[in-house]
Amino acid sequence: MTLALTPEQRELADSVGRFAARRAPISSTRDTFDALARGDLPLWWKELTDSGFHAVHLPDCYGGQGGELMDAACVLEAAGKASLAGPLLPTVAAGAVAVLAEPSPRVEAVLRRLADGEAATLVLPQNSDFRARADGDRWLVTGASEVIAGMCSAAIALIPAIAGGGDELWLAIDTAHAAAEVEPVAGTDLLTDLGLIRLTDYPISAPDVLAGIDTDRAECVALALTASVSAGIVEWCVEAATAHLRTREQFGTLIGTFQALQHNAAMLLVNSELASAAAWDAVRAAADPPDQHRVAAAGAALTAVLPCPDLVLDTLTMFGAIGFTWEHDLHLYWRRATSLAASIGARSRWARTLGEVTTTQDRDFSVDLGDAESDFRALVAEKLDAAAALRNDAPGRQGDYEHFATGPQRTHIADTGLIAPHWPRPWGIEASPLQQLIIDEEFGRRPELVRPSLGIAEWILPSLIKAGSSDLQEQLIPPTQRGELAWCQLFSEPGAGSDLAALTTRATKVDGGWRINGHKIWTSSAQRADYGALLARTDHTASKHRGIGYFILDMRSAGIEVQPIKQASGESEFNEVFLTDVFVPDGMLLGEPTGGWGLAIATMSEERSAISGYVQFDRAAALRRLAATRSDERDDVVRELGELDAYANAIKALGVRETIRLLDGQASGPASSIAKVAMNVLLRRTFTATLGSTGRLAMTADSDPSVAQPYLRVPAELLGGGTKEIQLNIIAQMILGLPRK
Incomplete structure (x- = not known):
């Protein structure tokens, strides 16, 4: 999944990918490494900037595209995936920070130059020692930066300088000025130039100071955009590794069938999805309060940027020696990932930053729904207010926890369809995803009102709704929602844990129902369950996935023996269940006698x-x-x-x-x-x-x-x-x- 969530963002990212494939393929970029290191802009830079990709987030009144920061992040993600050379990230980041400044003629001039296609870069305080001293009605700036990506190609550098009173000034420096000296440095990333800048009494008039830029915000914005490029790199790795595993053979076999490599590829996808999610969250947090922005940015540093080199290295190991050669594109992604991770500083700093904040507060992941479905919200609020005036008066059958408690309050919530609102009527209210979020918010606004839980029944009852008779549904669903019935799931067996299709419990057809014999294990809450969902083999001649029935089992039936399993904790929440000639009526079979596998998959989902x-x-x-x-x-x-x-x-x-x-x-x-x-x-x-x-x-x-x-x-x-x-x-x-x- 990419950062792009809207059709417009997906089309924007696709456009960048098509541009890179047409005008800036890696095969051509390889011939320009020396020129890129000197700070020469790629031959296609003007075409890129004429298309506005670098300025999608700049206000249209200054020549930009008038988009959001997320649009710029989608561009950078696509550029990272395509390994697009040049100073795109430094330029976009500089523009994003300049936008934070209060409007002024100098800000307008800088943004217009950026929108027109001039390259830029950003220097953060921890990477420089610039000082500004007053000289009449101007400032003279002296100092140097550490190595900065995009410095050699930049026409403009956004820098911070400390004034005599300790105030921090943000300035837009013309790198070609006589008081500025740019020194190229050989970089790890072969696709973006690296250099440092020294200033000696660089003159800045007072009106040219970029007022209003918050340094913490600037760093968080820059980090979020860096994370977007890193997310694109890992997405490329997932696609490249998967394609390689599907086609490469060893020992006469596709290596994609080797379980170890399958697991490596799957973990790469997991980490890629987390990197994209963290980067996306850091970008969207730009409008959040400062502490929330810091939490999201630090999370992106630790989940997207800093792990990126190792994830590319994981990809390389799946390619074997092929990926370690100069000719393979992998090394360009690896080198860029390494440079990006190094650019944001030490991992310990970001871990400490995040831990200090989250010691006392959480990241707010609420979705702003505005006034959407206001009538529905009012109805939910009315029902929950009525529930809050009631009290539960007894423990539930599934354990002595608040969310299992029974009584008038839970019954009211059940009767209004708000325990499982996405279920069809009459068990729910067929709530849409938006309505479910509204219900979540309304429960959250009433912390004294404990939201009831269905426990294990939450996994099972959807199958009963899908395939059970109306009589069985009426018999079991309402009392379960009221908390009067407890459930267990009788799937695993001693010889068939996760491999459910290998189960051996037998269901033999008899007059009026089925006779069940078998042995289940690791059954949570069987000792207090009233009913259970049971898988049993109904056709011993069918293929193992096709000969399975899905039964609702009355746990009080004759022939059921429950033996607790004591765990390492000393508790006994799991059980063995022995079934000896247990009779299950025909009406307790859900669906077809051999159609239980599909229902089981739904339950496990x-x-x-x-x-x-x-x-x-x-x-x-x-x-x-x-x-x-x-x-x-x-x-x-x-x-x-x-x-x-x-x-x-x-x-x-x-x-x-x-x-x-x-x-x-x-x-x-x-x-x-x-x-x-x-x-x-x-x-x-x-x-x-x-x-x-x-x-x-x-x-x-x-x-x-x-x-x-x-x-x-x-x-x-x-x-x-x-x-x-x-x-x-x-x-x-x-x-x-x-x-x-």
Whole structure:
């Protein structure tokens, strides 16, 4: 998925790709490395700028295209994917920062020059030591920058300078001025020039100072645009690696069938999607409050820019020695990725920056819905206000948690269709994606009102709605929504964990129903379930995916024995379930006797989507507690927290992007599978960091903050809904289209 969400943005990005393929292919660029290093603009630069690609985000009153920063990000992402040479990123970033300034004749002059096609670059305070001293009614600027991408080709350099009183001045420097000296430096990135600039008493009149530029904003904007290029690089890697795996043979076999390479490619896609989501979030955050902008930008640094070189290196290893040769394009992407990552500074700085903010506040991922569907919102608000006036008075059947509690409040919410509003009537209200967001917001505005949960039933009841009889639906759905019935999922078996098609539990047709014999395992909540969704083999001669039935099982039926499985945590949330001649009436079979596989896949999709949504729960609570203290290890803890929150926020951003796509009427994408794998990675990283930072606390079962017990529960989440490896198989074969064995 690219940064582009609208048709206009996708067409803009496609136009850049077509331009690069037609006018700036890498094969031609290879002949111009020396010229690019000197700062010579590519021969096609005027055509590029005449098309306005470099100025899509500049106001049209100054000759720009009048677009948004996201439009510029889409251009840069496409340029990164095409490995477009030249100073496009530095020029776009300089323009984006200049737009932050208060309107003035000098600002107008700079923006017009940029819109006309002059190249520019941006120097940030941490990369320079410019000082400005007063000289009558002007300033004289002296100092030097560190190495800056695009400096040799730039006609204009936006720089900060510290005045005598400590104030920071932003200035637009003409690099050809006699008081400026530009020195080329051999760069890692062969596609963009590198140099530094020295100023000696460079004169600036007071009206030529660019007032109103906030330095933190400037850095965040520049970082977001850098992340957009990095996201494009990783997207190219996914496509290049996938194409290679589909066609390259070894030992007489397509290497795309090798499971290790499939998993590598799938993880590359996961990381690419997270990089795109983080970059997108950093760009859209430009309109958010400063702390929110900083959180999003730091997240993009840690999830998109800094990992990029390693992701290209992962791609290179899939190509083997082919990718390590000068002739292969991979090295150009690798070198550019390395240079971009180096340009934003040390990883520890960004991790510390993010951790300091998220110790006390979260990234706000709400979507601004404005006054959309105001009548619907008012109706939902009225129903929830009425619910808030009621109280629940009993625990639910699925556990003693607030969201399972039963009573008048939950019954009211169930009767209004707001427990599962996207379900069809009468069980839901057929809420559109936009209406679901409105309902989410209205629940969020009433923190005292606990939103009821269906628990495991949330995964199962959609299959009952799709394939069950109306009598069975009426019998089971309303009491489940009221919290009066608990459910379990009887899928896994001792010899068929994630490979559900290999199950051996048998369903034999008898008069009026089916006789079930078999053994299920790892069944969550079976000890308190009233009903369960059961898979059993109904046709022993059919292929393993086709001979399966999907049954609703009354857990009080004769012949069912539930044996708890004690886990490493000491708890017993999982069970073995033994089925001996259990009778299931015909009416409890959903769909055709051999059509259960499709329903099972739908149930597992619901489960995986729910599990990927667990990112909303804070798993780094112990680290957050430690980060709020002033211990000797606090700095390390804050950095760990920043790393984890960057990854978690990227997963959340992925979900928000998917929501926006659905609001736009687009078909759902692979976000749930991507997020399930990413959530698995996040959990492992979180507990590794927690154990490494909390030290001796993990020796105690009841420590404060709790460390050992949450860690001992983590296998349930890592394995629930299918292992990470199974998900990687799905991504590789179903999403990337790699060949099966």
